[in-house]
Amino acid sequence: MTDSDNNSAHNVGFFITCLADLFRPQVGFAAVRLIEQCGCHVSVPQQSCCGQPAYNNGDDSKTRVLAKNLIDKFEQFDYMVAPSGSCAAMVKVHYPKLLKDDPNWSGRAQNLADRTYELSQFLVDVMRVKLPLKLKLKPAQFVDDKKITYHDSCSGLRELGIRSQPRKLLNQRAGISMDEMDNSEICCGFGGTFCVKYPEISTRLVDNKISGIDRIEADIVLGGDLGCLMNIAGRLTRCGKQTQVFHFAEWLLDEQPETGIAGTKPKT
Amino acid sequence: MKVLSQNFKSASKAALLNDDLRSALDRAEGGFVNTRKKAVAELRNFEDYRTYGQQVKDHTLKHLGYYLTQFENKVVKSGGHVHWAGNGEQANKIILDICSAANARKITKGKSMVSEEAATNKSLQDQGYEVIETDLGEYIIQLAGESPSHIIAPAVHKSKQNVTDLFHQHHSRLGFLEKVTEPEDIVNQARQVLRDHFCSADVGITGANFLVADTGSAVIVTNEGNGDLTASLPGVHIIIASIEKVIPDLVSLGGFLRLLGRSATGQIMSVYTTLFNGPKRKDDLDGPDQFHVVLLDNGRTEILKSKYQDILRCIRCGACLNHCPVYTNIGGHAYGWVYPGPIGSVLTPLLVGQTKAMHLPNACTLNGRCQTVCPVKIPLPSLLRQHRVDLVQMGAHSWAQKFGLWCWYSLASRPKWYNQITRILVAILARTATRGRFRWLPLARPWTATRDFPAPAQSTFQQLWKAQHRRKT
Numbered sequence A: 001m002t003d004s005d006n007n008s009a010h011n012v013g014f015f016i017t018c019l020a021d022l023f024r025p026q027v028g029f030a031a032v033r034l035i036e037q038c039g040c041h042v043s044v045p046q047q048s049c050c051g052q053p054a055y056n057n058g059d060d061s062k063t064r065v066l067a068k069n070l071i072d073k074f075e076q077f078d079y080m081v082a083p084s085g086s087c088a089a090m091v092k093v094h095y096p097k098l099l100k101d102d103p104n105w106s107g108r109a110q111n112l113a114d115r116t117y118e119l120s121q122f123l124v125d126v127m128r129v130k131l132p133l134k135l136k137l138k139p140a141q142f143v144d145d146k147k148i149t150y151h152d153s154c155s156g157l158r159e160l161g162i163r164s165q166p167r168k169l170l171n172q173r174a175g176i177s178m179d180e181m182d183n184s185e186i187c188c189g190f191g192g193t194f195c196v197k198y199p200e201i202s203t204r205l206v207d208n209k210i211s212g213i214d215r216i217e218a219d220i221v222l223g224g225d226l227g228c229l230m231n232i233a234g235r236l237t238r239c240g241k242q243t244q245v246f247h248f249a250e251w252l253l254d255e256q257p258e259t260g261i262a263g264t265k266p267k268t
Numbered sequence B: 001m002k003v004l005s006q007n008f009k010s011a012s013k014a015a016l017l018n019d020d021l022r023s024a025l026d027r028a029e030g031g032f033v034n035t036r037k038k039a040v041a042e043l044r045n046f047e048d049y050r051t052y053g054q055q056v057k058d059h060t061l062k063h064l065g066y067y068l069t070q071f072e073n074k075v076v077k078s079g080g081h082v083h084w085a086g087n088g089e090q091a092n093k094i095i096l097d098i099c100s101a102a103n104a105r106k107i108t109k110g111k112s113m114v115s116e117e118a119a120t121n122k123s124l125q126d127q128g129y130e131v132i133e134t135d136l137g138e139y140i141i142q143l144a145g146e147s148p149s150h151i152i153a154p155a156v157h158k159s160k161q162n163v164t165d166l167f168h169q170h171h172s173r174l175g176f177l178e179k180v181t182e183p184e185d186i187v188n189q190a191r192q193v194l195r196d197h198f199c200s201a202d203v204g205i206t207g208a209n210f211l212v213a214d215t216g217s218a219v220i221v222t223n224e225g226n227g228d229l230t231a232s233l234p235g236v237h238i239i240i241a242s243i244e245k246v247i248p249d250l251v252s253l254g255g256f257l258r259l260l261g262r263s264a265t266g267q268i269m270s271v272y273t274t275l276f277n278g279p280k281r282k283d284d285l286d287g288p289d290q291f292h293v294v295l296l297d298n299g300r301t302e303i304l305k306s307k308y309q310d311i312l313r314c315i316r317c318g319a320c321l322n323h324c325p326v327y328t329n330i331g332g333h334a335y336g337w338v339y340p341g342p343i344g345s346v347l348t349p350l351l352v353g354q355t356k357a358m359h360l361p362n363a364c365t366l367n368g369r370c371q372t373v374c375p376v377k378i379p380l381p382s383l384l385r386q387h388r389v390d391l392v393q394m395g396a397h398s399w400a401q402k403f404g405l406w407c408w409y410s411l412a413s414r415p416k417w418y419n420q421i422t423r424i425l426v427a428i429l430a431r432t433a434t435r436g437r438f439r440w441l442p443l444a445r446p447w448t449a450t451r452d453f454p455a456p457a458q459s460t461f462q463q464l465w466k467a468q469h470r471r472k473t
Helices: A018-023 A025-037 A052-056 A060-074 A085-098 A106-114 A119-126 A154-159 A164-171 A199-215 A226-238 A248-252 B005-016 B019-042 B046-062 B064-077 B088-101 B113-118 B120-126 B136-144 B160-174 B183-200 B226-232 B250-264 B300-304 B309-313 B341-352 B369-373 B380-393 B399-412 B415-432 B461-472
Strands: A011-014 A041-043 A079-082 A116-118 A148-151 A220-223 A244-247 B081-085 B106-109 B130-133 B203-206 B210-212 B217-222 B236-242 B272-276 B290-296
Touching: A011 A025, A018 A025, A018 A226, A018 B415, A018 B461, A025 A041, A025 A119, A025 A248, A025 B461, A052 A060, A052 A085, A052 B380, A052 B399, A060 A085, A060 A106, A060 B399, A079 A085, A079 A119, A085 A106, A085 A116, A085 A154, A106 A116, A116 A119, A119 A164, A148 A164, A148 A226, A154 B369, A164 A248, A199 A226, A199 B005, A220 A226, A220 A248, A226 A244, A244 A248, B019 B250, B046 B064, B046 B250, B046 B309, B064 B081, B064 B290, B081 B088, B088 B113, B088 B120, B088 B203, B088 B236, B088 B290, B106 B183, B106 B226, B113 B120, B113 B236, B113 B290, B120 B130, B130 B136, B136 B160, B136 B183, B160 B183, B183 B226, B203 B226, B210 B250, B217 B226, B217 B250, B226 B236, B226 B272, B300 B309, B309 B341, B341 B380, B369 B380, B399 B415, B415 B461
Parallel strands: A011 A041, A011 A079, A079 A116, A148 A220, A220 A244, B081 B290, B106 B130, B106 B203, B203 B236, B236 B290
Antiparallel strands: B210 B217, B217 B272
16 A cells, blocks of 8 residues: 555545446546545545435335445545535435434444545545645547536535536646536436436436537536446447547556547547 | 326326327427526516515515404405415305305306315306306316416426317317418417407306405506406405415505516516405496305415415416426426425425325425525525424335435444445446446336346545555554
8 A cells, every 4th residue: 555655645535436436446446546645544444335326215224234345344534525415415414314313323324424525526626636736637538629618426516516626626637627517416317216216207307417418419418326327328339329438547648548438439 | 176296206207208298398398497587687686676575575474464454354355255265175265155156157267276275166067057167278178177386387398299280179169170380370369269259158166376465455466457447347256375476565666566576577567467355336337246255275374374475475486397307307287286396396285284295205306496586585495304304203204215214324323334425336247347337226126127236346535534544654
């Protein structure tokens, strides 16, 4: 393990979150790199899920077990950071409510909640990285003629107030300028298990999202929550569209990512 | 009204396929959202008003008995009558008795969702009374034999063409032989037809947006003035209102009126705002001879004692509907009862039974947009989730759903197993995908019917991290 030279460096427990862990590990490595560039030391304890699927389906007792597991693994760190608004919000907003009547856990839940952040929030609001960021970024090579837009995931936007942070970061990436969709803040229809419980409604909502993407003729859609991004990407490819979808962290690396979620290649 | 919420799945699917409904909803909802945004931005301290609205409602609900009694005393003092109804049936019985004592035949009605809840029209019609809805939207859906699909815009699902055809079908026997197609002509025709009814009605029934305890006033807010004509012209005015409509005084009314118009239609104030205070007094030129207020509980007292009490703050502005991605795509009828959208998805299960309406709180992405626009800050997503908690505790879900959740949980609660098993799954999926995605996967049809399923990378992040970490040390 590479210990940071700085003794006062913050210890960050990195919560990869299920979907990034299983489907898009490069999001995790990009996120870790960004956090390390702020002078933090990053650890990844063995972990599973924050319990969001059980919580949103109303199964509080199962959620409590998972919440306690997670608190146990992460409370030792100065901060917990996750590359997902909904998973970070689960810990930050919902854990304290979930465990408020448990005298052994309510304090611990609140304590971790206070130190939990979504990635862009952590970089911009907590680390207050000086803008422009010292990210050692190479100028983007092939973005000059690409239209890039951002989808605001609901949990991050409304539960954590994340809107400007990822945009600020992306604006530091030379060559990236953002075009805004008129429906960037409207739900894409993912909604966790909602998308498989009510697939027809979910499909309509993601089609509405894609109409917004099409209206500005975006080539690339970025966002901060893999659930939404997989939903949007999966519908885009099914409709035969070439628009690529990425997690925003992938676009803050030195090298530009090539293959988007669901295997899309850059438009030629 | 018959509860059809259990058919939500099929009804919402059908609604999604209805192109007329879609274009009607697109037009209307887009308008509501934009006008609200503009009206809210113009009031610098709108957020303070929201907090005020929340606090005044919470205070009133905490002392509901006190304020209702005060309201009753004031109404009686001004010569009116107050009737208490435990449920819709009792409310209808009270109304029937009043109508029968007045030898009524024709009854005009202002818009009232509470009367929809009590199914008052049907009870009156069953007894042979002629009932005419006078709000234009309500009038349209009455002609169509439908129920409201929005709490403030009941005919929002109807296109102009629908209305042209309906009017032609029903008004030609009244001498209106030409089809009216322009909005102005449509409104004019409705006005002419309704004018006769206003003048010949024996009883007028309206709802109330607010009941002011301190003055005994019933406040009715409309844009068409139909509420005023319904209330003032017949000899008998009956107000039907649910008990949580009471607010302390005229000062608080000022706050709520600022919130209501802006949240509902994006108006600074609705066109007509009238305070009704009892029957005609000796020197009044007009007004009803009798003034009745029917206060309906219908489960509110129980809700007040429950985890759902915040929902009683609702002032029925409809902003949560207009901002709900699900409502704005399926319309109101799919919800299967009186109140649709986020407010309906919380309220309907409480009023008709949680298992009957179990789809409603589940058919929500918990995106939270409704909560951000609610003028009285009702935590709608939390209340929707609370229903889900109750449903799990009741064991209401299907075995397939319980089994699915159990499988996932068994894995997720054991991080070691989770890591091992997900590694294997990810490796298999990565090797079997074509071009980084799946068009089909076993058991994943709800997803793959309309969307490709993105394939995972060869290894999980935790697996790769561990390998790197091992190399470094």
